[in-house]
Amino acid sequence: MSVAHDVEEEHEVHVHQEPKEFIWKYIFSTDHKVIGKQYFLLAIVAVVIGLGLSLAFRYHLATYTPQGMFLNPDHYLQAVTMHGTILVFMVLTTAPLGGFGNYFLPIQIGAVDMAFPRLNMLSFWLTLLSFLVLIAAFVVPGGPPVSGWTGYPPLSAINSATPGMGLGQTLWVGSIAIFCLASLVGAINFIVTTLDLRARGMSLMRMPLSTWAWFITAIIALLSFAVLFAGGLLLILDRELGTSFYIPAGVVFGAKELNHKGGSPLLYQHLFWFFGHPEVYIAILPGMGIVSHILANFARKPIFGYNAMVYAIAAIGVIGFFVWGHHMFQSGMSPYVAVAFSILTMTIGVPSAIKTFNWLGTLWKGNIEFTSAMLFALGFVSLFVSGGISGIFLGQNAVDIYFHDTYFVVAHFHLIMGVAAMFSIAAGTYYWFPKMFGRYMNEPLGKLHFWLTFVSVYSVFIPMHIMGLWGHPRRYAGFEYAFLNDPMIPSMHNMITAAAFVAVLAQLLFIFNYFWSMYKGAVAPENPWNGTSLEWITASPPAFDNFGGKEPVVNHGAYEYSVPGAEKDYIMQTDPPEAAPHAAAH
Amino acid sequence: MSEAAATADTAAAHAPAASHGHAPAPGGNLWDGGVRPLGAHSKKFGMWLFIVSDSITFAALLFAYSYVRLSNVWPTPFHGHSIVTSTAMTFVLLSSSLTMVLAVDAANKKLRDKAVLWTMLTALGGLIFVVLHTMEWLGIINDHLMPLIKAGEETKSGWTMPMVWGTFFAATGMHMLHVTVGVGYLVVLALQYKNGKFKAIDIEVAGLYWHFVDLVWMFVFPLIYLMSAKI
Ligand SMILES: [Cu+2]
Numbered sequence: 001m002s003v004a005h006d007v008e009e010e011h012e013v014h015v016h017q018e019p020k021e022f023i024w025k026y027i028f029s030t031d032h033k034v035i036g037k038q039y040f041l042l043a044i045v046a047v048v049i050g051l052g053l054s055l056a057f058r059y060h061l062a063t064y065t066p067q068g069m070f071l072n073p074d075h076y077l078q079a080v081t082m083h084g085t086i087l088v089f090m091v092l093t094t095a096p097l098g099g100f101g102n103y104f105l106p107i108q109i110g111a112v113d114m115a116f117p118r119l120n121m122l123s124f125w126l127t128l129l130s131f132l133v134l135i136a137a138f139v140v141p142g143g144p145p146v147s148g149w150t151g152y153p154p155l156s157a158i159n160s161a162t163p164g165m166g167l168g169q170t171l172w173v174g175s176i177a178i179f180c181l182a183s184l185v186g187a188i189n190f191i192v193t194t195l196d197l198r199a200r201g202m203s204l205m206r207m208p209l210s211t212w213a214w215f216i217t218a219i220i221a222l223l224s225f226a227v228l229f230a231g232g233l234l235l236i237l238d239r240e241l242g243t244s245f246y247i248p249a250g251v252v253f254g255a256k257e258l259n260h261k262g263g264s265p266l267l268y269q270h271l272f273w274f275f276g277h278p279e280v281y282i283a284i285l286p287g288m289g290i291v292s293h294i295l296a297n298f299a300r301k302p303i304f305g306y307n308a309m310v311y312a313i314a315a316i317g318v319i320g321f322f323v324w325g326h327h328m329f330q331s332g333m334s335p336y337v338a339v340a341f342s343i344l345t346m347t348i349g350v351p352s353a354i355k356t357f358n359w360l361g362t363l364w365k366g367n368i369e370f371t372s373a374m375l376f377a378l379g380f381v382s383l384f385v386s387g388g389i390s391g392i393f394l395g396q397n398a399v400d401i402y403f404h405d406t407y408f409v410v411a412h413f414h415l416i417m418g419v420a421a422m423f424s425i426a427a428g429t430y431y432w433f434p435k436m437f438g439r440y441m442n443e444p445l446g447k448l449h450f451w452l453t454f455v456s457v458y459s460v461f462i463p464m465h466i467m468g469l470w471g472h473p474r475r476y477a478g479f480e481y482a483f484l485n486d487p488m489i490p491s492m493h494n495m496i497t498a499a500a501f502v503a504v505l506a507q508l509l510f511i512f513n514y515f516w517s518m519y520k521g522a523v524a525p526e527n528p529w530n531g532t533s534l535e536w537i538t539a540s541p542p543a544f545d546n547f548g549g550k551e552p553v554v555n556h557g558a559y560e561y562s563v564p565g566a567e568k569d570y571i572m573q574t575d576p577p578e579a580a581p582h583a584a585a586h
Numbered sequence: 587m588s589e590a591a592a593t594a595d596t597a598a599a600h601a602p603a604a605s606h607g608h609a610p611a612p613g614g615n616l617w618d619g620g621v622r623p624l625g626a627h628s629k630k631f632g633m634w635l636f637i638v639s640d641s642i643t644f645a646a647l648l649f650a651y652s653y654v655r656l657s658n659v660w661p662t663p664f665h666g667h668s669i670v671t672s673t674a675m676t677f678v679l680l681s682s683s684l685t686m687v688l689a690v691d692a693a694n695k696k697l698r699d700k701a702v703l704w705t706m707l708t709a710l711g712g713l714i715f716v717v718l719h720t721m722e723w724l725g726i727i728n729d730h731l732m733p734l735i736k737a738g739e740e741t742k743s744g745w746t747m748p749m750v751w752g753t754f755f756a757a758t759g760m761h762m763l764h765v766t767v768g769v770g771y772l773v774v775l776a777l778q779y780k781n782g783k784f785k786a787i788d789i790e791v792a793g794l795y796w797h798f799v800d801l802v803w804m805f806v807f808p809l810i811y812l813m814s815a816k817i
Contacts, residue, residue: 230650
């Protein structure tokens with residue numbers, strides 16, 4: 001009934017000028033590009049803390065003897081908890097989606113900004129608040145919680161369990177709840193922007209795969225964080241108001257039975273993993289999009305099976321909501337339900353394999369340029385395969401019951417969710433840095449960064465698979481390794497720790513390169529990699545309104561590389577339709 | 587509420603994107619870019635997405651309620667008196683949905699004063715609901731939970747709450763929070779609409795939110811009150 005009014009009101013044009021004062025331009029900015037960089041900086045600070053913690057507990061594990069240890073068991077668990085929470089939420093969720101997504105989604109669809117710029121600013125500031133609340137757990141009495149990034153009750157519901165389970169755990173839950181709100185606001189913004197603000201000619205099937213990935217990821221975030229939010233609220237009530245949603249009768253603590261009854265820790269696990277599994281895709285799908293985008297660019301070939309790629313991203317998003325039970329095989333579950341979850345889990349292998357083969361098909365007979373960005377994109381494909389394969393094993397409930405509490409699981413999810421996603425972040429950074437700052441990152445340093453990282457992460461996680469096969473339990477601050485009856489274990493711990501130090505130091509090289517190149521890098525032109533999508537028609541860095549007052553009109557698909565009969569080996573999306581006679585049908 | 591203020595100038599209204607709302611490219615269809623394919627204002631679409639997400643949050647809470655209810659012996663604490671109160675609350679809230687519809691209609695007909703009046707009446711309905719609800723809460727706390735069950739040091743307050751009241755306060759509290767936020771949202775909206783800062787579309791978007799909050803109550807009321815009524 002109000003359509004007529006919508007149109008009428010839209011014609012009241014507010015022209016927004018770029019703010020001049022520092023605080024409005026760089027701090028409280030509503031410009032999606034500034035917000036994207038803010039997210040990225042937040043992720044850099046977070047990754048330094050998160051990786052630093054991992055070095056602390058890796059050093060502990062390598063030097064562990066029952067007589068003397070670097071961390072006491074409480075501190076070990078606190079370090080592991082904060083490492084996981086910081087990296088999953090503040091790095092893997094913020095950098096690919098909040099960082100690159102914010103910066104490049106509007107540009108890749110030809111929009112001047114997000115649909116709701118002020119809500120965009122709100123979602124960043126909520127994310128920052130969530131980060132600060134989480135970090136505050138380090139300095140409060142008792143320190144951070146010990147319940148892991150999953151925060152399972154009853155442990156997480158009991159204030160006096162260990163010192164960190166008091167205020168530290170409260171801050172942790174509060175931080176997660178705020179993060180849920182931030183992600184919700186951000187997701188709404190991404191979805192509306194993608195559907196409503198595409199430039200003329202930018203049909204859905206002409207969008208770059210990176211945009212597709214951010215779009216689907218936003219939908220996943222919209223649906224999954226809502227459930228985590230509810231789960232977190234109930235945990236807060238259990239902790240603060242004495243309800244018993246997650247605490248069953250008969251929990252004994254400190255030689256005394258607690259006064260709770262009627263709740264179920266499994267309820268929390270269902271709510272948590274209904275979010276938790278899709279969260280894996282929130283971390284990795286943007287990486288798949290970014291890597292597809294980069295592979296086509298540096299192989300100088302159209303992406304192999306563009307439509308299949310889009311459908312595969314969507315399929316992964318949908319199936320991802322029906323497999324959460326594979327995290328709970330060991331928690332007590334009807335075998336029939338477990339089989340159903342097993343089969344559904346393995347179904348995800350199908351779209352994942354489609355993507356992998358399409359990446360290989362894109363590379364096949366390509367004219368490959370091995371830039372740092374391309375190396376990291378290729379590294380991503382490698383890690384995606386080696387980390388994904390073990391997922392097929394773990395999706396089998398019978399196999400998982402043996403593996404579940406071993407290093408095998410640690411190795412699996414670090415390769416696929418942590419390291420692969422990190423590789424896509426690095427690839428995206430080398431690739432888009434010239435656009436964001438008008439300068440190239442240093443290539444020799446970038447290649448050194450790649451090789452050091454690639455070799456060291458495999459050196460960390462391949463031995464962990466093997467130790468998992470031998471039954472090495474996870475989450476232990478230490479135990480008599482002789483128990484496992486294999487003399488190799490202490491030396492493998494040493495090797496893993498050494499490799500972990502190399503891996504983390506290599507990231508410092510990357511961070512140095514990032515800030516050094518911002519001021520000293522070689523000056524980059526508008527389209528340094530001869531790319532085709534809309535970000536490459538903007539100035540480097542782009543104007544405040546992205547396209548300098550021009551309105552892009554799109555005539556081509558996103559990946560028209562090496563089109564026969566065309567003048568150059570790439571056709572930009574905004575080139576006139578006649579630039580490629582038979583490409584206009586796309 | 588600030589959410590509406592924040593969306594008051596969307597990027598779509600910036601100069602170079604003025605083509606949004608024009609016809610699509612020749613030969614193209616609605617999904618080919620340059621137009622809003624859903625034919626709705628972006629704010630409206632955004633609110634719909636919020637509603638999708640928020641209804642999932644409520645679904646998870648009500649799932650948790652059903653989960654613990656099915657795995658416990660459940661008391662039936664609501665006697666006739668509290669059913670009467672909650673029925674009155676339901677009536678007030680449903681009436682406020684009607685005034686909201688009238689507000690949207692008046693705004694679309696450009697009857698500014700009428701739209702402000704109906705919006706304020708809607709807020710008043712919400713306020714009455716919150717007041718009645720709070721009185722009911724206080725009554726329950728006095729009747730059933732005092733003295734609270736003393737517990738160990740594992741909870742901050744030093745007491746535990748029986749499951750039936752835990753679920754009651756969680757579900758109705760979350761809903762009451764939504765109504766309270768909604769009342770503030772409507773009041774700000776009415777005032778800003780009056781002085782011309784907000785438009786008819788903003789009233790319509792607020793209406794979506796308000797109807798959603800009412801709809802949630804239509805799940806909470808039978809699941810929490812009617813199913814636990816003493817008959
Ligand atoms: Cu999973």
